[in-house]
Amino acid sequence: TTTPTALPTDETIAGLLDDGFRACGVDASVLAPDAATGVTLTARSPITGQVLATLAADSPATASAKIGHAAVAFESWRDVPAPVRGQLVARWGQLLAEHKEELAKIVTVEAGKTPSEAAGEVQEMIDICEFALGQSRQLWGKTMPSERPGHRLMETWHPLGVVGVISAFNFPVAVYSWNTALALVAGDAVVWKPSENAVLAALGAQSLLARAAAEVGAPDGLVPVLIGGRDIGDAMVRDDRVALVSATGSVRMGREVGPVVAERFGRVLLELGGNNGAIVAPSADIDLALRGVVFAAAGTAGQRCTTLRRLIVHESIAEAFVERIVAAYRTLSIGSPTEDGVLVGPLISEAAYEAMQEALRQAEDEGGEVLVGGGRVLAEERPDAHYVEPAVVQMPAQTPVMESETFAPILYVVTYSDLDEAIAIHNAVPQGLSSAIFTSDLAEAETFLSRSDCGIANVNIGTSGAEIGGAFGGEKETGGGRESGSDSWKAYMRQATNTINYSGELPLAQGVEFL
Numbered sequence: 220t221t222t223p224t225a226l227p228t229d230e231t232i233a234g235l236l237d238d239g240f241r242a243c244g245v246d247a248s249v250l251a252p253d254a255a256t257g258v259t260l261t262a263r264s265p266i267t268g269q270v271l272a273t274l275a276a277d278s279p280a281t282a283s284a285k286i287g288h289a290a291v292a293f294e295s296w297r298d299v300p301a302p303v304r305g306q307l308v309a310r311w312g313q314l315l316a317e318h319k320e321e322l323a324k325i326v327t328v329e330a331g332k333t334p335s336e337a338a339g340e341v342q343e344m345i346d347i348c349e350f351a352l353g354q355s356r357q358l359w360g361k362t363m364p365s366e367r368p369g370h371r372l373m374e375t376w377h378p379l380g381v382v383g384v385i386s387a388f389n390f391p392v393a394v395y396s397w398n399t400a401l402a403l404v405a406g407d408a409v410v411w412k413p414s415e416n417a418v419l420a421a422l423g424a425q426s427l428l429a430r431a432a433a434e435v436g437a438p439d440g441l442v443p444v445l446i447g448g449r450d451i452g453d454a455m456v457r458d459d460r461v462a463l464v465s466a467t468g469s470v471r472m473g474r475e476v477g478p479v480v481a482e483r484f485g486r487v488l489l490e491l492g493g494n495n496g497a498i499v500a501p502s503a504d505i506d507l508a509l510r511g512v513v514f515a516a517a518g519t520a521g522q523r524c525t526t527l528r529r530l531i532v533h534e535s536i537a538e539a540f541v542e543r544i545v546a547a548y549r550t551l552s553i554g555s556p557t558e559d560g561v562l563v564g565p566l567i568s569e570a571a572y573e574a575m576q577e578a579l580r581q582a583e584d585e586g587g588e589v590l591v592g593g594g595r596v597l598a599e600e601r602p603d604a605h606y607v608e609p610a611v612v613q614m615p616a617q618t619p620v621m622e623s624e625t626f627a628p629i630l631y632v633v634t635y636s637d638l639d640e641a642i643a644i645h646n647a648v649p650q651g652l653s654s655a656i657f658t659s660d661l662a663e664a665e666t667f668l669s670r671s672d673c674g675i676a677n678v679n680i681g682t683s684g685a686e687i688g689g690a691f692g693g694e695k696e697t698g699g700g701r702e703s704g705s706d707s708w709k710a711y712m713r714q715a716t717n718t719i720n721y722s723g724e725l726p727l728a729q730g731v732e733f734l
């Protein structure tokens with residue numbers, strides 16, 4: 220039904236990676252396996268399935284040493300005035316702007332994103348650097364009236380320590396910058412454990428930051444990167460020198476990480492899976508809703524935490540609207556994101572493909588009908604790459620398959636008859652990241668905004684594509700953390716309440732008498 224396009228050669232992909240590495244100044248020696256520890260990590264491109272590199276990985280011992288070094292760097296970084304710390308993120312932002320296209324090439328090669336989406340991800344990094352620079356002069360606290368005469372009560376915000384960032388493959392560089400730009404102006408050191416599926420993009424992003432750090436004279440070892448899989452992430456999570464663990468990934472990961480950090484009374488910021496829904500009301504602008512739905516559901520091959528997975532359409536418009544979605548899906552070009560006009564790239568791995576097929580089987584068992592897509596394409600050309608046609612599945616009701624996140628392009632459709640029912644369906648899943656309503660009715664829009672149980676609730680735009688200025692994150696199994704804009708910076712600092720007595724007397728609070 221849809222048109223797969225030709226795939227590039229291994230050499231083309233290797234050339235893109237090389238361009239990116241050179242522009243970002245990644246030390247090519249990282250690609251040589253480390254004879255000393257013998258631990259390696261293999262990087263692949265989902266576009267072709269080819270092996271890109273075999274890297275020296277960290278062992279628990281080298282990870283521990285880097286964390287120790289970051290803890291020492293923190294001791295001097297915390298004393299640099301915040302507006303001066305802002306100069307580090309300002310310089311990082313400039314370098315990212317200069318090398319935007321090249322860093323985006325690594326993201327395309329390793330995460331399979333289209334050049335436009337990969338460049339958009341780097342743009343988000345540039346945006347958060349600008350935001351954090353401004354924030355560096357606004358780490359403010361409140362002053363409160365004291366109940367005692369001649370006293371002042373105020374809050375102050377202080378650097379937290381070493382922040383450990385764990386990130387997922389699908390936003391391999393932007394999520395790092397959301398955390399890091401704010402943590403650095405807050406006065407923290409940042410240890411990064413990127414996804415094992417996106418380690419080369421991580422090296423690109425971190426090399427530019429390391430260059431900026433050297434240029435502004437930041438202490439050595441302030442922003443190390445740990446190369447490795449879950450075991451290295453786990454070593455970092457258990458390390459009590461890491462004051463805050465900010466972890467982005469699946470609910471499964473959050474269930475493992477959360478209790479470990481809680482047990483040592485560390486802080487945790489969790490950004491976990493979503494299972495995002497959109498309601499399309501009878502009064503919706505249908506052309507706009509169509510574009511919003513198709514981008515949110517099929518864009519990035521369904522591999523965004525904010526991807527639209529559940530469409531809740533009013534029964535009076537469902538048939539005609541779903542027909543138009545199906546027609547739009549048939550025009551999506553699937554293939555290598557390096558080719559012009561391709562909108563849907565590969566899934567990250569064979570496991571992701573298998574999970575999608577399993578979900579489709581379960582949906583059919585639960586009474587669903589696949590209206591379009593679901594099949595694999597380009598398998599003969601590249602057996603190790605996994606391209607799929609995005610699927611739309613009409614469901615009889617919100618059945619169990621719709622209650623968990625399958626990280627692939629499947630859009631389940633259910634119908635509703637009144638708004639209360641639609642919102643009840645919407646909220647009846649364990650995750651709570653992003654949500655949307657398409658409507659021209661003000662009362663419906665406001666009702667939805669007040670009752671959606673998600674961290675993000677939109678009107679007349681899809682569930683994906685957040686801006687950095689707002690706080691990003693979700694409720695329930697999504698983990699409750701907030702990153703990026705608004706006052707998310709507070710997560711990277713600790714708050715102190717200070718009482719100053721200039722009265723010359725010692726009155727006690729609540730009128731207590733003593734001595």
Ligand code: NAD
Binds near residue numbers: 491
């Ligand atoms: P994943 O959970 O498999 O891995 C994410 C990261 O966690 C990786 O770096 C991995 O090495 C690490 N990790 C896994 N188990 C760990 C453990 N026990 N201890 C320490 N580290 C551990 O996720 P993925 O497949 O890379 O990414 C897709 C998932 O991420 C989806 O569920 C998606 O919704 C979610 N995601 C959420 C957000 C958000 O902001 N809420 C953003 C992007 C992705």
